Amino acid sequence: MIATELIVATLLEVLFVGGFMLLYPRIARRGLLFGVYVGESASDSPQARALRRGWDLGVLACVLASLATAYLVYRLAPPPAFAATPLFVLLLGGVVVYLWAYHRAHGLKQPGPPPLAVAPLALSPPSSPWLAVVTVAVGLVGGVVALAYTWRHYHALPALVPVHFGFSGAPDGWKPKTFASVMLLPLMTLVMGVGLGGLVYLVAHAKRGLRYPDDGRSLAAQLRFRSAVAVLLAGAALLVTVLLTFLSVFSVRIGLGLASKLSPVVPIAGGLLTVWALVGTLVIAVRFGQGGARLEQPAGAPLTNGLADNRHWILGVFYVNRDDPSLLVERRFGLGYTVNFGNPRAVALLVLFFGALLGLAIAALLS
Amino acid sequence: MGPLDRWLRWLYTIQCTMTEMTSPAMLLVDRSGATAVYEQIADGLRRRIATGELAPGAPLPPVRTLASDLGVNLNTVARAYRLLEEEGFVRIHDREGVEVAAPAEAGAAQRARLRTQFATLLACMRQAGFTADEVRRACESEFGARAGASGGGAGGGS
Numbered sequence: 001m002i003a004t005e006l007i008v009a010t011l012l013e014v015l016f017v018g019g020f021m022l023l024y025p026r027i028a029r030r031g032l033l034f035g036v037y038v039g040e041s042a043s044d045s046p047q048a049r050a051l052r053r054g055w056d057l058g059v060l061a062c063v064l065a066s067l068a069t070a071y072l073v074y075r076l077a078p079p080p081a082f083a084a085t086p087l088f089v090l091l092l093g094g095v096v097v098y099l100w101a102y103h104r105a106h107g108l109k110q111p112g113p114p115p116l117a118v119a120p121l122a123l124s125p126p127s128s129p130w131l132a133v134v135t136v137a138v139g140l141v142g143g144v145v146a147l148a149y150t151w152r153h154y155h156a157l158p159a160l161v162p163v164h165f166g167f168s169g170a171p172d173g174w175k176p177k178t179f180a181s182v183m184l185l186p187l188m189t190l191v192m193g194v195g196l197g198g199l200v201y202l203v204a205h206a207k208r209g210l211r212y213p214d215d216g217r218s219l220a221a222q223l224r225f226r227s228a229v230a231v232l233l234a235g236a237a238l239l240v241t242v243l244l245t246f247l248s249v250f251s252v253r254i255g256l257g258l259a260s261k262l263s264p265v266v267p268i269a270g271g272l273l274t275v276w277a278l279v280g281t282l283v284i285a286v287r288f289g290q291g292g293a294r295l296e297q298p299a300g301a302p303l304t305n306g307l308a309d310n311r312h313w314i315l316g317v318f319y320v321n322r323d324d325p326s327l328l329v330e331r332r333f334g335l336g337y338t339v340n341f342g343n344p345r346a347v348a349l350l351v352l353f354f355g356a357l358l359g360l361a362i363a364a365l366l367s
Numbered sequence: 368m369g370p371l372d373r374w375l376r377w378l379y380t381i382q383c384t385m386t387e388m389t390s391p392a393m394l395l396v397d398r399s400g401a402t403a404v405y406e407q408i409a410d411g412l413r414r415r416i417a418t419g420e421l422a423p424g425a426p427l428p429p430v431r432t433l434a435s436d437l438g439v440n441l442n443t444v445a446r447a448y449r450l451l452e453e454e455g456f457v458r459i460h461d462r463e464g465v466e467v468a469a470p471a472e473a474g475a476a477q478r479a480r481l482r483t484q485f486a487t488l489l490a491c492m493r494q495a496g497f498t499a500d501e502v503r504r505a506c507e508s509e510f511g512a513r514a515g516a517s518g519g520g521a522g523g524g525s
Contacts (some may be wrong), residue, residue: 113399114398114399115394116395116396116397116439117396117398117434117436117437117439118393118394118395118396118436118437119393119394119396119398119428119432119433119437120393120394120420120428120436121390121391121392121393121394121415121427121428122391122392122414124415193469207435207436207438208435208436210436212393212395216391244381302389305396305438306397306438309438313487314437321438321442323438323439323440324434324435324438324439325435325440325441326435326438
């Protein structure tokens with residue numbers, strides 16, 4: 001039963017990720033082609049259209065290869081062993097096809113001086129500080145509650161503690177009680193809740209990629225896109241906090257014999273989180289487009305610095321500008337924001353967040 | 368249009384209404400030009416303040432926001448703001464940020480310095496082949512722009 005559910009989940013995952021990869025070139029800002037700024041007119045040229053068709057075929061080939069891998073892997077070894085292999089094949093193939101498209105797009109690049117830098121002089125609408133504050137506060141409260149509850153009952157826990165749960169909510173995996181195996185979940189709750197809350201704040205203050213002259217249309221589109229991404233992230237962060245807090249508390253309660261299975265809040269929060277993340281991402285992609293691309297139509301005016309300056313982008317994916325104080329900038333290809341790798345503060349935050357998650361994962365493996 | 372989209376649009380409309388954000392004036396920086404970036408920023412702001420496009424008391428973007436939008440160093444924007452403060456175009460407050468300063472009666476020393484600068488500029492223009500009529504028209508155009516801006520409100524991004 002679990003094997004069947006895993007196979008269905010993997011197939012849905014592959015189809016969803018593949019579908020998004022097909023969507024990416026269609027939601028990009030006009031003028032950008034596979035991570036390269038080629039200019040507004042060149043991005044609509046027959047060569048650009050041919051390149052997009054090549055991308056579609058490449059992605060479809062990757063999806064088929066991924067499904068074939070799934071078939072082979074599941075025939076040879078039943079899940080959950082190698083359950084992530086099909087997705088890995090799809091993502092690896094996607095990287096190869098992207099690099100091909102990126103290098104072809106470079107050939108369409110127009111030579112010329114550095115693009116204009118543009119900034120609005122009027123103060124922009126306030127970027128919902130309460131959203132980030134509430135998200136961080138909830139993450140903090142959830143993390144502290146989970147830590148305090150687990151710490152309080154640590155000595156009363158038996159020698160074996162539950163660390164894995166089946167679809168029914170009953171534990172199906174146990175480990176010897178160690179500090180790491182017990183405290184892992186509450187620490188994860190704190191790191192994820194506060195980290196995602198902090199990300200909401202950074203997104204709400206991310207760099208704006210504007211066009212000029214366009215009567216402020218791209219600015220308005222940018223602000224709406226930024227708000228939508230912040231709302232999506234805030235919702236996801238709140239659901240992650242609820243999910244992990246209940247998971248932490250009920251792991252302890254099951255270990256103590258006070259409960260036989262997880263609270264129904266856990267699957268409900270997990271289901272809501274999945275639906276919120278998938279539907280929200282899809283709505284933002286289709287309705288708003290990357291960076292508000294679909295709201296700024298007709299986007300005839302050229303893009304300005306940041307997004308338009310090819311000198312600051314490595315492989316069209318990594319933005320490196322030492323002068324720019326921005327922490328997050330709009331991605332050229334894909335959906336959402338990326339880090340300014342030229343800003344030491346941005347890199348430090350990235351390393352801190354992922355370092356904490358990696359440290360917890362290693363602690364879990366070693367415990 | 369989905370409920371999320373309607374909600375976001377409603378939220379954004381409220382925000383725009385509260386802050387009276389229409390088509391904002393834009394500041395341009397041309398990095399291929401010979402002029403230093405901080406001078407371009409200062410000049411762009413100076414012209415908009417002088418023509419009345421940015422009214423006295425109007426708040427200007429914080430240093431970090433302006434530097435982020437332009438993709439330039441924080442010090443570059445801070446230097447431009449300091450220069451404008453010295454010239455009396457803006458006031459810098461530690462907490463409230465930067466705002467456009469009201470025109471003030473210049474002292475005798477400052478008047479003399481500006482006259483010297485104006486004379487130097489006139490000499491350069493004469494050397495570059497400008498006629499007296501062309502210089503007069505340029506002056507009238509600048510003062511006319513200010514009168515138009517203060518009479519008809521701030522213009523769009525230019």
